Every structure is written in C-alpha cells, then in structure tokens.
Amino acid sequence: MSPQAGAGTREKLLDGAVRTLTEHGIAKTSARTVAAAAGVNQALVFYHFGSVDELLSEACRYATEQRVGRYRERLAAISSLSELLAFGREMHEVEREAGHVAVLGQLLAGAQTQPRLAAATAAGLSLWVAEVEKVLVRVLASTPLGEFADPVGLARAVAASFVGIELYEGVDQDGALRALDALEQLGAVVAALDDLGPVAQRAVRHRLRRATRG
Amino acid sequence: MSPQAGAGTREKLLDGAVRTLTEHGIAKTSARTVAAAAGVNQALVFYHFGSVDELLSEACRYATEQRVGRYRERLAAISSLSELLAFGREMHEVEREAGHVAVLGQLLAGAQTQPRLAAATAAGLSLWVAEVEKVLVRVLASTPLGEFADPVGLARAVAASFVGIELYEGVDQDGALRALDALEQLGAVVAALDDLGPVAQRAVRHRLRRATRG
C-alpha cells in the first residue's frame, strides 16, 4: 500500500506526512501519527527533520514538486482557454481522488500561524502559480482579454481559488461541482469572445479600453 | 478587549473560539486555549457545549450569522457588477483586519475530517452563498452573461475562492493583493460588455449562443 515499502526512512516519513494530512487534517498531524502512517518509529521524525514543522515543510515541497512535474509537459502543450479549462477540470478529478490539493489546503491553514510552514507553503504554491502563469500568458495573448488581464495576478487567483474550492468540496460536494461547472461555463463565454467577427471585436476592444486604464 | 466582559459564559466561549481560531489556527484550538481566550474555566467548554467540536460548530454559526447580518442590507442595495466588485474588495479589507474570513478557512480545513464540523461549516458558508447568489441573479440579469452564467454555481465559486484567497494571503500578501487586483480588472472587463452598442451586443450574444448549450 505504501508507495515503496523498501524506500528510505526519509521518504517514508515524507509520504506518511502527506497521507496523514489528507486523511486526518493538520489538526491531527503529529510526529506520532505521521510515523505510524510511515510505519517507522516516532523518534525518527526528530532525527531526520528536527521538528514536525520542518517535516511538514519538506513534505510540502516534496509533494508539490512531484505533482507539478507530473503535469508540466501537458500544461506546456495547452494553447487555448477552453483547453486550459478542460485540463483544470480533469486535473481536479485526479488530484481530488488522491487528495493532493487537500494537502495544500491543510498546510495553508496551518501556515497562517506558523512562519516556517508559511514560507514552505508559499513556495509550494508558487510552483503551481509559475506553471499556470506561463499558460495564461500564452492563452490570453490571442484573446481580447490579453490586453487587459494580468496573467501574474490571475495565476495566483486561479491557484488560490482552486484550493478554496477543493476545501469547499470537502463540506459540500454538490455545491463544489456546481461551482466548477459555473466557472467552466464562464470560461467558455470568455473563450467565445475570441471568435467574434472583426467588427464586433473592434467594438469590444474599444469599449474595454474606455473602461479600463489599459 | 474582549467584546463584553460581562457577557454570559456561553458567549464568551463562542467569542473565544473565534479569536483562538484566527490567532492560533485550528491545529492549536483546544478547550484550554479557547477557555483561556474567553477568560473562563476550561471545564465550562464541556458543561456548555459537550465537546470542543460542538463548540466550534456553534461558533461557526454564531460568527457567520453575525457577519452576514452586518452586510445584508448593503448587499441588497448592489445593482451592478462593478459595485459588487468594489464592495467585495472593501469587505475583504475589513474582514481581513478582523480575521473573520480566516475563521472559515480554519474550520474548512478542520471540517475535511470531522463530519460534525463539516455540516456546520457548510451551513455557515451557505449563509454567505445565499446572499451572494441573490446579488448575482440581480446583477447578471442586465448583462450579456445573464443568459449564460449560472448564479447558483458562481455564488459558490465566489465564496470558496474568497476563502482560498484569504488563506493564500496568509502566506503571500503581495501575491494575494495582485490576485485580487487581477480579478477586479477582469470583472471590470465583463462589466464593460454590458455597455456595448446594440450591434456589437447582438454579435456577442449570437456568438455566445453558438458557443454554449444555452
């Protein structure tokens, strides 16, 4: 069941930390529960990581790099907003299943009051943000929005919202699904603006220029 | 410092729970820490609420009703998307200051693995969702989007994203501000579509109808 039964203790603990966070939440994640999940002795947490916080911080990096790496190539191939939306939805299902986004949610909650964790969580999120940002720059360029939207900010909004919706799904599955559907629909609307005829395009761009300080 | 020093013990505990959640997070919220924040004896948590979970559940309802009530009238007066955006931003500042959204974030994290808390948190969020939904129905009706967007789903997306961004702000303040700016800008763009001339309006609507199953 554990990824590698013969893996090094460090890896077992990192993996145990991730699993404990998803299954029991930050509130019940401790050296003991993590060690139990990892199948190793509790004292090894302190031998290898010095403290529980440090273990969680490294687990955050470990888990996020693993995940982002898994999607990097596919993200690089996305060239339209609707593709991005479809991908986001699919990734949501996969990661939800495995509880990987939930980990970020738990760490984010814990990080609010623990500087060490905060730094690690910010770093973990920034891995996602960097990828999303690259895609957004590419995808929005061909859209009337390219001129007015800020991909840097939007990437952060997307990542944070993704985590928020993930947490929301934990308490209201139907609501979360409906939320995702609504966003998908909204995205399709924006994507459609891309395909307006030249006259309408010009009218839209003109109106947007007036409305924003772009 | 405490809201009412002479308040009943129940209220002191509810208030102490909220303050403890914001200041120490769900991971360090216990009968003892809450009682200390409330300035009452630890045993009273169990006398009045039976368990810590139950206290937190009631605190969630208590805090959320208080907050939503405070904004209900103003929300009812909002009649355009840009007004809604401005209001959201202002509310964000105020609630951030007091840490009230953070409470929902902490509870949401804790709720992932505690059914009792999950129900309470879902109920709390639904108070916000209901208000946002009413505004969205009203505001989107006059927009090309009214025909294609789902206010029920969007309200949930907005509420969940708000919490997500709030948590994100705890680990990356600059990033969160930029995210909010980007969303505000995006909202302004959508709002601008509202003011297109009749010809462009028709072109947009036509294109959107083709693009969605609306």
Added chain:
DNA sequence: GTCTATACATGGATAGAC
C-alpha cells in the same frame, strides 16, 4: 540509522466541592 525508554507539556473529559 533505528529502536526503546522516558521526560515533560498539552489536551479531552469527568467528579465533586462550592
């Protein structure tokens, strides 16, 4: 590197005095 044992702190929960 890993385990046992152990210290000491914190947390959940109850009994009983006031």
Added chain:
DNA sequence: GTCTATCCATGTATAGAC
C-alpha cells in the same frame, strides 16, 4: 453555573542502547 482537582491519552523532544 462555576471552579478545583484529577485521570488518562496524546504530543514533543531527548538520551542512550543496539
């Protein structure tokens, strides 16, 4: 309704044997 005292489980962290 509130407080003191207490029990027992859990959690952090270290020392020392293997």
